[in-house]
Amino acid sequence: MKFVTNKVGREIPEELNGKKLIPFTGAGKGPYTKRKYAPRIRKTNPGETKLIKSLRKAIKKGELSDGGTISFHHHFRNGDFLLNMVCEEVAKMGLKDIRLVPSSIQPVNKEILPYLEQGIITEISCGTSGVIADAISRGKMERALTIRSHGGRARSIENGDVEIDIAFIAAPTADSYGNINGVLGKYACGSLGYAFPDAHFANYVVAVTNILVPFPNNPISISQDQVDLVVELDKPIGDPKGIVSTTLRVTRDPKGLKIARSCIDVIKASGLLKDGFSFQSGAGGTTLAATYFLKDYMKAKGIKGSFGMGGATEALVKMLEEGLFEAILDVQTFDTVAVKSLRDNPRHIEIGGSQYANPLTSGCAVNLLDSVILGATEIDTNFNVNTSTESDGRIMHGMGGHQDTAEGAKLTIIAVPLLRGRIPIIVDKVVSVNSPGENIDVVITERGIAVNPESKFYDELSKVKDLGLKTIEELKKEAEKLIGGKPTKPEFTDRIVAMIEYREGSVLDVIYQIKE
């Protein structure tokens, strides 16, 4: 196999999973597919019903066969049962070599592990965490995992890099003709945005629900003309408790609070924090704290922002309700307060995965972000960010909208502790690259802030004395000093088990099976 070194210095094989790979040559450099994917036209005749009660029938009607591809969305997050249920049915039907295109694999999906080992599921494309990610790191899946950002996933579905035979859409409510939304009923999970590209571009679309409402369901997030079947099940498609992740708490750790405060200091120093400001942050403890600090500051200064985005949280909802943002753009809803807000507040707007972050559209929302605060498992001294692998080499996470927002936002901040336990976060070389350094402006730790010399904010931020900037090398050395040396490197076999795509479809990195 021939390898090519890409722009972030990674060796990319010419081919993987039977497809030619295109090495990453820079953000915004393509490849550019010329045409959107052309899904199969289906037809439901007058008088024909779409309502059935069996997943097996749906799989048969969608004509899934060996080697076929099925997709899922993860808005139920760690409370999702549908992916497991469909895979169980697929296994019982004796199908094999099935490829999954979920928007994420969550710890709850550990149930599908036997199917990986048995060759029933042979390929997954998405961010993956938990047992399944670990198993892939250990070589348990036949073909390589493709890790895509949320925007990259939407792009791959819209441009046909992925061809979905059947999209399964977990629908908190549906009418019998397939109009669905995620905001009503006891299974409400909020936005269904990641499933929008699936609904538009899959070759067959199956909505699965526990709550059938009279026609027409309203609001309509995904509409009947895209949905071929409605499967009504008694068995819950999701656990309402799992919908709301309990990890979404504001940090109380002094280090985390210090980092959060520094984030706001940097945003202020950038000159971006004025009327019309737009912002995304994740839902980790530190970034949530930063969001609340931002809220207090904007309120005190009377700054009226444009929009808040990202996993929608109570923090963003409060800012919307206090008039600090004009709107929330919501592709994924993270807590019950935000679910209610999406349902009731017209300024809290559901958006699809492409509208959110697909780089190959007429314009996605990440392009309009002033600032984003993101996390990392590691950062190297070229500002390349790793979110997928831990420093022991195992795949542990996906990357959400990291790549997308990092490229789109004017000011991209990585907020991380200098050490996690005894493990330094800033290193010479990250295990794998999810976000290229060229998109990263600032790294903020509790021990200091480093600005990327390539950032257009470098001069501006360097002038601000109070920030006490350090170089990224200084931060790295400081961490090494604290642990008394260089961190140990993970060891790998020579088998590639995953690749990380850049959002437009080129390849940033590959990940090897860990040596055990």
Add this chain to the structure above:
Amino acid sequence: MKFVTNKVGREIPEELNGKKLIPFTGAGKGPYTKRKYAPRIRKTNPGETKLIKSLRKAIKKGELSDGGTISFHHHFRNGDFLLNMVCEEVAKMGLKDIRLVPSSIQPVNKEILPYLEQGIITEISCGTSGVIADAISRGKMERALTIRSHGGRARSIENGDVEIDIAFIAAPTADSYGNINGVLGKYACGSLGYAFPDAHFANYVVAVTNILVPFPNNPISISQDQVDLVVELDKPIGDPKGIVSTTLRVTRDPKGLKIARSCIDVIKASGLLKDGFSFQSGAGGTTLAATYFLKDYMKAKGIKGSFGMGGATEALVKMLEEGLFEAILDVQTFDTVAVKSLRDNPRHIEIGGSQYANPLTSGCAVNLLDSVILGATEIDTNFNVNTSTESDGRIMHGMGGHQDTAEGAKLTIIAVPLLRGRIPIIVDKVVSVNSPGENIDVVITERGIAVNPESKFYDELSKVKDLGLKTIEELKKEAEKLIGGKPTKPEFTDRIVAMIEYREGSVLDVIYQIKE
């Protein structure tokens, strides 16, 4: 040229406009295109603006060239200025052989006549009325007009029978990134539903507005990821007065009122008028009257319907507000009361052209109609309906959703006077066929009601003595007796100037140039 006789007895040429034609073989018989159209992928980069102030620049950026195709929607109806403005610009730029795909040509579009005569516009696909329709009947356009239903238009765009180079979308409000709706501001026209397929499947999309609102516009009817440019103009894109047609008045004519009452009698007799009833009617004086009679009856009997559809009118809005319908599905809004309702009432739902009536989707709303009341210019004794040509042979109208609802609804009623002036409406052979007789259940005139012997309601309705049914031949003879003979037939040349497609893409009929 070889001709083939189709299922409604019309001679269809093998080829027209350089394309092979498929003769109509029956409702629901295809042709079925296998794949949706794959439009060009465009890309708007971070930092790039979409906002410009010139239609010419938009036409250039969309790379329109000779032989190209541009589309429009007619929600501004006879108050639309955009189609005229774009065509004027196209002419000034020296482009020629341009094909138009509007959702309708209205009398106000008479301004484009010189461009037809000069070969600047050589082909139109849509329903056409007024001066342009007349000119086409007289042979003034180079290629043949293709008359499609609203569902047929959506289908032709989605399946690639029509390839749109640039879709121009008249947007009552837009933000600078292309999120648009039709319900806000002084140019509010209501639903933008007919433009949804254009936004999804055109190769370039230009929103044109007079009212730019802060990002993000809300609600979002057509979203930024589909819109390439936003043209902000000072010159109005429409005349608010024209948005609301003044012809939408309930009839006071005793004949019309009698027909309207008979419509409700027939619907009652059909057994469909019970809880869950769904209904569409047009906005003509007689059908509006029928809607009000329906309202009174449902209210008196405590019947709670499912949905009302069609051009949304004050009459439907009242039914919604009084709880007689669960919802209005609105693809086109006909008056200011309905515009406000769409804006303010969550149960008044905007739907796209495909969701409304595209036969080649996973399920359009016309499939769910219990009953529809429609008009006609002529009906023949096989129940074939003409809506496009007058009895003098000239093209005068399109057909809206006639074909679509006639096929979709369980009970399709044609409500017409026996005579218009001295012209009989029921004839041996209609000038041209828009809706095949197989989809028509009942013809209602002020002189009697005829049920199609092929209708599944024939036995049911024949039992009801009070309806005083006649045969369609009896009605025809009655009309002939009143005018003292057979109506005169129009005369044509042997040049085909238009074809009428069935909603799935086969050809129902062709129309010849009139002899002058």
